[in-house]
Amino acid sequence: MVRYRAAWVVPIVSPPIAGGVVSVDRDLIAAVGAYDAGPVEDLGRVGILHGLVNAHTHLELSWMRGRVPPCASMPAWAASLMAVRRGVTPDPPEPIADAIREARASGTCLLGEVTNTLATYGPLMDSELSAVLFRELIGFSAPDPEALVAAVSGQIADLTPIAWLRPSPAPHAPYSVSASLLRAIARASAGKPLSIHLGESAQEVQFLRDGTGEWRGLLEALGVWNPGWEVPACGPVEYLDRLGLITRDLIAVHGVHFTDADLSRLAEAGATLVTCPRSNRWTGAGRPPIDRFYASGVRIGIGTDSLASVDDLNLFGELAEVRRLAPGVPAARILESATLVGARALGFAGELGSIEPGKRAQLLAVRLPADVRDVEEYLLGGIEPGDIRWLDEP
Numbered sequence: 001m002v003r004y005r006a007a008w009v010v011p012i013v014s015p016p017i018a019g020g021v022v023s024v025d026r027d028l029i030a031a032v033g034a035y036d037a038g039p040v041e042d043l044g045r046v047g048i049l050h051g052l053v054n055a056h057t058h059l060e061l062s063w064m065r066g067r068v069p070p071c072a073s074m075p076a077w078a079a080s081l082m083a084v085r086r087g088v089t090p091d092p093p094e095p096i097a098d099a100i101r102e103a104r105a106s107g108t109c110l111l112g113e114v115t116n117t118l119a120t121y122g123p124l125m126d127s128e129l130s131a132v133l134f135r136e137l138i139g140f141s142a143p144d145p146e147a148l149v150a151a152v153s154g155q156i157a158d159l160t161p162i163a164w165l166r167p168s169p170a171p172h173a174p175y176s177v178s179a180s181l182l183r184a185i186a187r188a189s190a191g192k193p194l195s196i197h198l199g200e201s202a203q204e205v206q207f208l209r210d211g212t213g214e215w216r217g218l219l220e221a222l223g224v225w226n227p228g229w230e231v232p233a234c235g236p237v238e239y240l241d242r243l244g245l246i247t248r249d250l251i252a253v254h255g256v257h258f259t260d261a262d263l264s265r266l267a268e269a270g271a272t273l274v275t276c277p278r279s280n281r282w283t284g285a286g287r288p289p290i291d292r293f294y295a296s297g298v299r300i301g302i303g304t305d306s307l308a309s310v311d312d313l314n315l316f317g318e319l320a321e322v323r324r325l326a327p328g329v330p331a332a333r334i335l336e337s338a339t340l341v342g343a344r345a346l347g348f349a350g351e352l353g354s355i356e357p358g359k360r361a362q363l364l365a366v367r368l369p370a371d372v373r374d375v376e377e378y379l380l381g382g383i384e385p386g387d388i389r390w391l392d393e394p
């Protein structure tokens with residue numbers, strides 16, 4: 001048993017504790033609270049925080065860092081990404097391992113990782129990170145959705161099972177996956193977290209409303225437009241609701257263009273909305289209404305998205321952007337988004353996401369300046385890897 005004492009302990013499930021103590025027994029948290037008596041390892045002027053949860057990444061795109069310039073239109077940005085990716089198969093592995101190290105060094109312990117190839121499974125096995133691996137399916141005119149899903153389930157069954165890596169099928173987005181494939185994926189992943197890009201661009205809303213616009217143009221240019229596709233003539237959340245996807249297992253990523261009605265429906269279902277504001281700016285998706293997200297009552301998680309649309313995988317950088325865009329949201333709620341809410345959405349809340357007895361001791365010591373009064377607010381100011389140490393590492 002080790003007892004760590006720090007200037008601040010931030011349990012997430014209760015207010016920060018000045019001069020608090022966290023007891024760790026092997027890999028598990030044994031106790032947390034105020035200092036009473038007895039021997040401690042005094043860490044000095046640091047804050048002890050649970051490792052962060054990056055609820056949306058695409059590690060296999062890490063080699064595209066800086067290669068797909070920012071754009072004013074999200075479909076045009078996606079076309080540019082596809083053009084860059086087309087010339088390089090498979091996605092080079094070294095940048096995946098580098099990105100995992102970078103995420104770990106900046107304080108992340110759990111990922112909601114979207115993968116087209118499962119190429120990230122091996123590198124994650126060799127890392128300290130836990131993850132849900134969403135094996136992403138794309139298919140707007142797929143003739144046999146059930147066969148596609150069965151093939152992916154077969155790939156997943158062939159993986160070496162690892163308790164802290166949980167693969168499952170997931171759809172890319174409503175403009176790239178047909179209704180029948182969306183239903184087939186939902187059936188195959190029932191009871192597990194299900195991630196989808198949703199309400200990301202204004203063009204997506206237009207496409208679902210009347211079947212026109214830049215996404216339609218891109219599908220046609222790619223030769224995958226499906227003339228049998230029925231225009232849903234509604235918003236993205238209502239469309240998924242009709243298909244049975246709006247449940248507590250849903251992780252709707254982005255939601256930049258959600259209406260209040262979209263947000264209420266997600267809140268009512270207990271679904272989670274994951275915001276990635278730095279990526280939204282880069283891809284031209286727009287500015288996420290983060291104040292409105294929090295006011296709606298929906299669970300909010302936070303992600304960086306891939307290195308194709310963000311400078312780094314430091315989730316503390318994303319928190320600083322959330323704070324910049326939403327100065328009125330309480331710091332405690334933003335920190336909860338980056339830890340417990342993400343862990344819950346990914347099905348890991350029983351073991352990760354907060355400093356509570358019985359949970360895994362994935363604990364960070366973040367260096368603090370001398371005069372920190374509001375440690376939660378300080379943690380939203382942009383923490384760099386040099387100020388972070390994992391407590392299980394020397």
Ligand SMILES: [Zn+2]
Nearest residue numbers: 058197305306
């Ligand atoms: Zn994404």
